[in-house]
Amino acid sequence: MAKIKTIGLLTSGGDAPGMNAAIRSVTRSAISKGFKVKGIYRGWEGLINNEIKDFTTESVSGIIRQGGTILKSARSERVRTEEGMRQAYDNMTANGIDALVVIGGNGSLRGAMEFANMFDVCCVGLPGTIDNDLYGTDSTIGYDTTVNTIVECVDRIRDTATSHERIFFVEVMGRDAGFLAQNSAIASGAEAAIIPEDTTDNDQLEVFMERGIRKSKKSCIVIVSENKDKGAYYYADRVKKEFPEYDVRVTILGHLQRGGSPSAHDRILASMTGYGAIEAITQGQRNIMVGIRNNELVYVPFSEAIRSDKPMDKKLISVLNVLSI
Ligand code: F6P
Numbered sequence: 001m002a003k004i005k006t007i008g009l010l011t012s013g014g015d016a017p018g019m020n021a022a023i024r025s026v027t028r029s030a031i032s033k034g035f036k037v038k039g040i041y042r043g044w045e046g047l048i049n050n051e052i053k054d055f056t057t058e059s060v061s062g063i064i065r066q067g068g069t070i071l072k073s074a075r076s077e078r079v080r081t082e083e084g085m086r087q088a089y090d091n092m093t094a095n096g097i098d099a100l101v102v103i104g105g106n107g108s109l110r111g112a113m114e115f116a117n118m119f120d121v122c123c124v125g126l127p128g129t130i131d132n133d134l135y136g137t138d139s140t141i142g143y144d145t146t147v148n149t150i151v152e153c154v155d156r157i158r159d160t161a162t163s164h165e166r167i168f169f170v171e172v173m174g175r176d177a178g179f180l181a182q183n184s185a186i187a188s189g190a191e192a193a194i195i196p197e198d199t200t201d202n203d204q205l206e207v208f209m210e211r212g213i214r215k216s217k218k219s220c221i222v223i224v225s226e227n228k229d230k231g232a233y234y235y236a237d238r239v240k241k242e243f244p245e246y247d248v249r250v251t252i253l254g255h256l257q258r259g260g261s262p263s264a265h266d267r268i269l270a271s272m273t274g275y276g277a278i279e280a281i282t283q284g285q286r287n288i289m290v291g292i293r294n295n296e297l298v299y300v301p302f303s304e305a306i307r308s309d310k311p312m313d314k315k316l317i318s319v320l321n322v323l324s325i
Contacts, residue, residue: 004122004281006036008052008097011069012043012076012108014258016128016142018266019069022103024060025274026126031057033278038097042072043104044079044111047088052095064267067145067260073104079111089119098122099286101277103141105129106175106306109289113302116287124277125289125302126270130258133177135307136300137291141273142258144265146173147184149257154188154221157251165218166247167239171232173257174225176308180257181225182316191220191324194235196227197312205235209243216325272297 007030011019023039030037039059041051053059063070078084092100099122102112109125116123127134132143150172161168170190174180178195185193192208208222224232232250239248262270269292276290276297289305291298 002098004035004098006038006096007099007101007278007281008038008040008047008092008095009055009071009101010040010043010047010103011071011073011128012102012104012111013073014105014129015068015073016105016130016140016258017067017145017260017262018141018270019103019128020060020063020066021262021267021270022126022128022141022274023069023071024064025271026101026103026277027055027060028057029275029278033282035278035281036096038095039071043074043108044076044084044088045074046072047091048076048078048084050091050095052091052097065261067262069103075107076111079115085115085118088115089121092121099124099281101126103128105131105140106133106308109134109302110306113287113306116302122281122286123302124280124286125305126273126277127289127291127305130173130180131175131177132179133175133308133310134289134291134305135310136289136293136298136305138293139265139269141266141270142262143179144269145260145263146180146257147187148263149260150180150184150223150253151188153251153253153256154184154190154223158188158221160249161219161221164247166249167219168221169224169232169236169248169250170221171224171226171250171252173253177310178225179312181223182312182320185223186316186320186323188221188223189324190223190320191217192222193320194222194224195312196225198317205238209239211321211325
């Protein structure tokens with residue numbers, strides 16, 4: 001395989017706090033090892049459209065504390081087609097790019113895996129998503145900041161919940177994973193979390209009503225993981241019908257939870273994994289995501305990282321249940 005001289009860098013999928021810290025880390029780590037770096041704008045879509053600029057260490061000055069991504073992001077439909085992939089590859093080679101670093105979530109890393117397999121090129125991924133749903137890494141870039149943002153919002157909602165003695169259903173993101181809901185519920189002292197990982201046959205609302213509010217509480221907060229059929233409105237409507245004595249409200253946090261300056265944890269995770277990505281390329285690794293497990297940098301094959309069943313520690317469910325009575 002030809003020697004890698006130039007690394008292309010892109011962010012793809014939903015933006016996440018800490019993506020800029022990752023861009024900074026990859027750029028500076030690469031330059032320090034003698035690679036050239038090219039920033040690709042608007043993710044895979046930008047590679048297809050040839051939106052590529054040379055990056056220097058100055059290109060990434062002052063961005064470690066900024067949310068979002070200076071490279072912009074997109075959810076590209078065209079990269080799912082053979083024609084789009086081929087155009088992306090042609091632009092990559094025309095710009096002299098020998099390896100790609102892709103910062104993004106599940107869909108973006110799946111794209112990287114397919115691209116790497118199709119053209120036999122080096123692709124390395126960084127786990128950039130607020131959802132924390134990538135396998136093989138303890139945390140993803142953006143997840144910690146988002147949990148903190150949710151907790152800040154729930155603390156405020158608590159004031160109204162208590163003052164008016166209401167039940168609030170607060171809906172948070174996470175796509176198909178409940179990490180944001182479960183951990184923000186523990187950290188905010190919420191009374192319950194309704195998450196997709198609870199696969200018991202129990203009706204989560206019924207269990208919660210019996211366990212919590214009906215016994216001892218006049219107000220409470222339930223964090224609900226987004227779900228197109230059974231989101232916060234679904235549960236609120238049921239409570240209104242089944243327990244009309246309660247005053248119920250819904251808050252959908254939406255994109256409010258995805259923005260903002262990254263936490264120190266996310267900046268460090270992004271800095272470490274960005275550095276790890278360049279080490280991986282130097283060592284001849286390819287088609288892997290760089291993560292951190294038990295405080296150690298790890299290289300996880302793309303095929304494993306994108307598995308859809310990242311396990312949640314079931315103790316988290318017990319902890320919330322015990323502490324919220
Ligand atoms: O994957 C990150 C995420 O924020 C999910 O939690 C959410 O379901 C989705 O992206 C929302 O995507 P968009 O910003 O494209 O509406």
